[in-house]
Amino acid sequence: MPVASSRKRNREGTSIFRAATTASRRSAGHDKTALVRALAHTSMNVDIGNALSSVASPGISRAGLERIDEQVAVAHERIERGMADGEHGYEALNLPEKTDPDEIRTAVEPVADCETLVTVGIGGSALGAATIVDALEAQGDGTETVFLDNVDPAWVSRRLEGLTLSETAINVVSRSGMTAETLANFLVVREAFDSAGVDWTERTIVTTGESGPLRELADRHDLPSLAVPDGVPGRYAALSAVGLVAAAVCDLDIEAILEGAAAERKSLTGSLFECPAYAYGATAYALDGRGAAVNAMMPYAESLETFAEWFAQLWAESLGKDDLGQTPVRALGVTDQHSQLQLYRAGPSDKLVTFVTPQAHEDRPIPDTDVDSLAYLGDGTLGELLEAEFSATEASLAAAGQPNVRIELERIDAAELGGLLYGMEAACVLAGELYGVNTFEQPAVEWAKNATRGLLGGGEFEEADAVEAKTELRIER
Numbered sequence: 001m002p003v004a005s006s007r008k009r010n011r012e013g014t015s016i017f018r019a020a021t022t023a024s025r026r027s028a029g030h031d032k033t034a035l036v037r038a039l040a041h042t043s044m045n046v047d048i049g050n051a052l053s054s055v056a057s058p059g060i061s062r063a064g065l066e067r068i069d070e071q072v073a074v075a076h077e078r079i080e081r082g083m084a085d086g087e088h089g090y091e092a093l094n095l096p097e098k099t100d101p102d103e104i105r106t107a108v109e110p111v112a113d114c115e116t117l118v119t120v121g122i123g124g125s126a127l128g129a130a131t132i133v134d135a136l137e138a139q140g141d142g143t144e145t146v147f148l149d150n151v152d153p154a155w156v157s158r159r160l161e162g163l164t165l166s167e168t169a170i171n172v173v174s175r176s177g178m179t180a181e182t183l184a185n186f187l188v189v190r191e192a193f194d195s196a197g198v199d200w201t202e203r204t205i206v207t208t209g210e211s212g213p214l215r216e217l218a219d220r221h222d223l224p225s226l227a228v229p230d231g232v233p234g235r236y237a238a239l240s241a242v243g244l245v246a247a248a249v250c251d252l253d254i255e256a257i258l259e260g261a262a263a264e265r266k267s268l269t270g271s272l273f274e275c276p277a278y279a280y281g282a283t284a285y286a287l288d289g290r291g292a293a294v295n296a297m298m299p300y301a302e303s304l305e306t307f308a309e310w311f312a313q314l315w316a317e318s319l320g321k322d323d324l325g326q327t328p329v330r331a332l333g334v335t336d337q338h339s340q341l342q343l344y345r346a347g348p349s350d351k352l353v354t355f356v357t358p359q360a361h362e363d364r365p366i367p368d369t370d371v372d373s374l375a376y377l378g379d380g381t382l383g384e385l386l387e388a389e390f391s392a393t394e395a396s397l398a399a400a401g402q403p404n405v406r407i408e409l410e411r412i413d414a415a416e417l418g419g420l421l422y423g424m425e426a427a428c429v430l431a432g433e434l435y436g437v438n439t440f441e442q443p444a445v446e447w448a449k450n451a452t453r454g455l456l457g458g459g460e461f462e463e464a465d466a467v468e469a470k471t472e473l474r475i476e477r
């Protein structure tokens, strides 16, 4: 029954659809020409028109964009130098060329026929993989995927219950190889296999660094393993084995993901007016400086909900330091029109709303109805309703002077997704340069890790003492 629906494109590549909205915007007095489309074909096109000061407040003027573009040119040189030298962090932007899909496919062969894949990992060691398999679910081979990225005992038990362990494979991922949650969950999963009499060493694949407890376990049991590439922080590792092992087990087109990313890499030039990724990073940075301290990532596709979670880690852990950084918020279109939009439209003007919208998508007709008041829905499609709601919500924010940016994908497929992931990583690296922060470290997370280890007898940590010294003011029933 599903039928393909796509917005027709004229030769200039401007969607007829957009033309319509331009008319409505013009009626609302918007100057609408700031669509940044890459010179080379890339996945993501970025429309920053609704972030202009002629439309929104906070907003950025054209002169402001020109000024930032000078900083972008300098930042781009720094990024290119870091990539050329394989420097820590910048090396992540070389992954489309460096990741070997054949190596990944070979490594997953022993488990490729599993019915269920349990991925044990957290943060960057789970979110990239989850984003890819959730976004491309319809294009996979039907392998069920379970991500254990929390240690809530009831939740973990529910996830494991009901699994046919003899048909289940384990994908353990940890860059450091010592993250407590991941190692604890792996020990729990292993025990479940042992209790069921299923040999987990036959059904486990490991992705980790050169050293650490997980590397030791992999070597001791001679488990098939892949390396986390050097110089690539977890949150930037989706386009390596870290994010692609699960995709390969689900028989997704990991080659096309890397090709889409490679095409996006070609769009990195020294100007935001030519590079969608930099246009996004520079605009988000500029708006933060003008008061938009919150960035609500609101994809208009259910399959991109996990992408918003992935983006939240990327943006928060990369830019949140030295009292700087824009707070990412996860939202979903159309669902959060009915929960968050009131705030985004009529609350404080401290937010940028980032929309991600596929131009083409699967569709489903809405049957005709004899209820007159529903005639406007009947005989249409859910896709038309989704598109109308997206445009209406985008325009409603602009009409209220609330800044928003649109990221357009042609459709949600492997190449487009690869480009989107790469583009957002490049946007974040650029924003990090503009903020002047160390984009690739996350020292602030260590305090709680030390405290946890101390509380559990894993060593002497002053942080654990501080936990005990909590100031209390309890209000009890």
Ligand SMILES: O=P(O)(O)OC[C@H]1O[C@](O)(CO)[C@@H](O)[C@@H]1O
Binding pocket: 122, 123, 124, 125, 173, 174, 175, 176, 177, 178, 179, 182, 234, 235, 317, 442, 445
């Ligand atoms: O891959 P690892 O080393 O297990 O770390 C998982 C996640 O934990 C963090 O280090 C934060 O605690 C993230 O940066 C990382 O993605």
